Amino acid sequence: MIKAAPVLQSLLATRDDVVHNPAEVNSFRAKEQECLYLLKKCKNIEELKQVHARFIKLSLFCSSPFSASSVLATCAHSGWENSMHYAASIFKGIDDPCTFDYNTMIRGYVNETSFEEALCVYTEMIEEGIDSDNFTYPCLLKACTRLKSIGEGKQIHGHVFKLGLEADVFVQNSLINMYGRCGEMALSSAVFEKLECKTAASWSSMVSARAGMGMWSECLNLFREMCSGTDLKAEESGMVSALSACANTGALNLGMSIHGFLLRNISKLNIAVQTSLVDMYTKCGCLDKALEVFKKMETRNNLTYSAMISGLALHGEGEAALRLFSEMIEEGLESDHVVYVSVLNACSQSGLVKEGRRVFGEMLKEGKVEPTAEHYGCLVDLLGRAGLLEEALETIESMPIKQNDVVWRSLLSSCRVHQNVELGKIAARELLKLNSHNPGDYLVISNMYAQAQMWEDVAGARTEMANKGLKQTPGFSMVEVKGKTHRFVSQDRFHPQCKEIYKMLHQMEWQLKFEGYSPDVTQILLNVDEKEKRERLKGHSQKVAIAFALLYTPPGSIIRIARNLRMCSDCHTYTKKISMVYEREIVVRDR
Known part of the structure; x- marks a missing residue:
């Protein structure tokens, strides 16, 4: 007679339906049911190993495919440490693994983020001639998505087509997401359009894919279309993506509607x-609302603290960000890579050099977070903003890790602001050595030379940019009016209300003359006369957006503007004075 180990006896003791009839206990069915019961009660890998051994001793593992599959599934989906390593050994012990067993292994590896192993299991499945089904592909496509393996994803799509699974909505939603997240928007849309029955998950896949690629306007357009054109209610994943889009476009009204x-x-x-709500409110200029959501949260993780710290930094509340960081440590949460980046950025944006140095030093001393180029970039930016350019250069040169474009770009930007062409040339040379294909780098170099009136060097930088086929990303400003986001570029003449906007701009400039405003023509870094510089300043995208908002929003309401580039000092002065003249609070979020 086989006696249960102490662990198994304790598990059996909790069962109230154990059969005590010896004849029945010895029956195959009763033994299997008892072992399956034990399997459900397992709380860790050690208990599962003992139950697995019992299945083998009772010859259940080799004679009952259901029992073997149950042991495998329990282990693979448990989430215990090293569970997939043991699941692999269980899988190898199954004489004829079926479709369910292969699906179990694929899903287990994907849940464990071992995406390459999941694809290898699928390859083995095909080689062994095991039929796949509609449960095989969602997890496989998720693996392709996370690996950005568009080639493998297309091959899997071909298998889906061959097997006639194109009508399965779960498979189709996975394809939509995979193509979208891998940047193949046309293919993602094509799969979506072919769907006869679009579910909330289908729409959420489309919305999330656009958000994942930073296509914020398209993301919001799809979300609005789903809400207004269907009877479907968005899933939480779709709403998180929509909130991210609201945060990045300044669409506060829509964000508040989603919250409601x-x-x-x-x-x-x-x-x-x-x-996501905390992040949305901070980036849309509602710090009080973000803090309200944050304080009401029952549990918070590192990402929550990082979002709130970044939000405080965005609003110039560097000291409050540091206090929140200390509160996080006191609550027992450990700082990670993301949190340290947020804290260092907070110090940088608020000019807290001493505190930033201390935080960076503590990170090095603790040794729990390995400093990356991004952390060093934050430190260089902190020193550079404070005008400590020599120290910033020394920091880069003494980095124990390989220098990259992040640190040199930070130094170059600071050299332009502080008009230090000598150090700026060093930063530009090192940045271009890295074969930069970022058009913004050439523009910063060009602007640095333009400030110093080194026009030949300006021409050289612009020529090199053109020779490499790099195109400048135009600066733009966005403002939300009556639930719709309007986007303006510099000298914008394409808006339907263009005439009214430029009349308003003229009126605004007239009013500002009485406030002592004089355009800062040094911000126009072109070799043109002063009159041309004044005209160019007048049509900056931020000013056009403010004019439009003054015309079409209620008196006394807050104007919120989001920019893709940092505002110039003239726009800063102009906006401050317009705010006072028209008695309107104006919130501008730039890069």
Whole structure:
């Protein structure tokens, strides 16, 4: 007679339906049911190993495919440490693994983020001639998505087509997401359009894919289309993506509408949604609202603190960001790579050099987070903004890791601001050595030379940029009016209300003359006369956006503008004075 080990005896003791009839206990079915019961009670890998051994001793593992598959599935989906390593050994012990067993292994590896192993299991499945089904492909396509393996993803799409699984909505949603996240927007849209029955998950896949690629306007357009053109309710994943889009476009009204919908329809918001709300409110200029959401959260993780710290930094509350960082440590959460970047950026944006040096030093001393080029870039930016350019250069040269474009770009930007052409040339030379294909780098170099009136060097930088086929990303400003986001570029003449906007601009400039405003023509880094410089300044995208908002928003309401580039000092002065003249609070979020 086989006696249970102490662990198994304790598990059996909790069972209230154990059969005590000896004849029945010895029956195959009763033994299998008892072992399956034990399997469900396993709380760690050690208990599972003992139950697995019991299955083998009772000859259940080799004679009952259901038992073998159950042991494998319990282990692979448990999430215990090293569970997939043991699951692989269980899988090898199964004489004839079926489709379910292969699917279990694929899903387990994907859940463990071992995406390459998941694809290898699928390859073995094909080689062994095992039929795949509609449960095989969602996890496989997720693996391709995370690996950005578009080639493998297309091959898998071919298998889906051959097997006639194109009508399966779960497979199709996975294809939409895979193509979108890998940058193949046309293919993603093509799969979506072919769907006869589009579900909330289908729309969420489209919305999330656009958000993942930074296509914020397209993301919001799709989200609005789903909300207004269908009877479907967006999933939480789609709402998180929409909130990210709201944060990056300054679409506060839509973000608040989503928040309201969540409160009305979901009793308890998960931590990812709440963190997205914090991020959205801070980036849309509502720091008080972000703090309100943050303080009401029952649990917070590193990403939540990082979002709030970054939000405080964005609003110039560097000291408050540091206090929050200390609070996070006191709560027992450990700082990670992302949190340190947020804290160092907070110090940088608020000019807290001493505190930034201390935080960076503590990170090195603790040794729990390996400093990356991004951390050193933050430190260089901190020193550079404070005008400590020599120290910033020494920091780069003494880095224990390989120098990259991030650190040299930070130094170059600071050299332009402080008009230190000598050090700026060093930063530019090192940056171009790295074969930079970022058009912004050439523009900063060009602008640095233009400030020093070194026009031949300006021409050289612009020529090199053109020879490499690099195109300048135009600066733009976005403002939300009546629930719709309007985007303006410099000297914009394409808006339907163009005439009214430029009349308003003329009126604004007239009013500012009485406030002592004089355009800072040094911000126009072109070799043109002063009159031309004044005209160019007048049509900066931020000023055009403010004029439009003054015309079409209620008196006394807050104007919120989001920019893709940092504003110039003239726009800063202009906006400050317009705010006072028209008695309107104006919030501008730049890069």
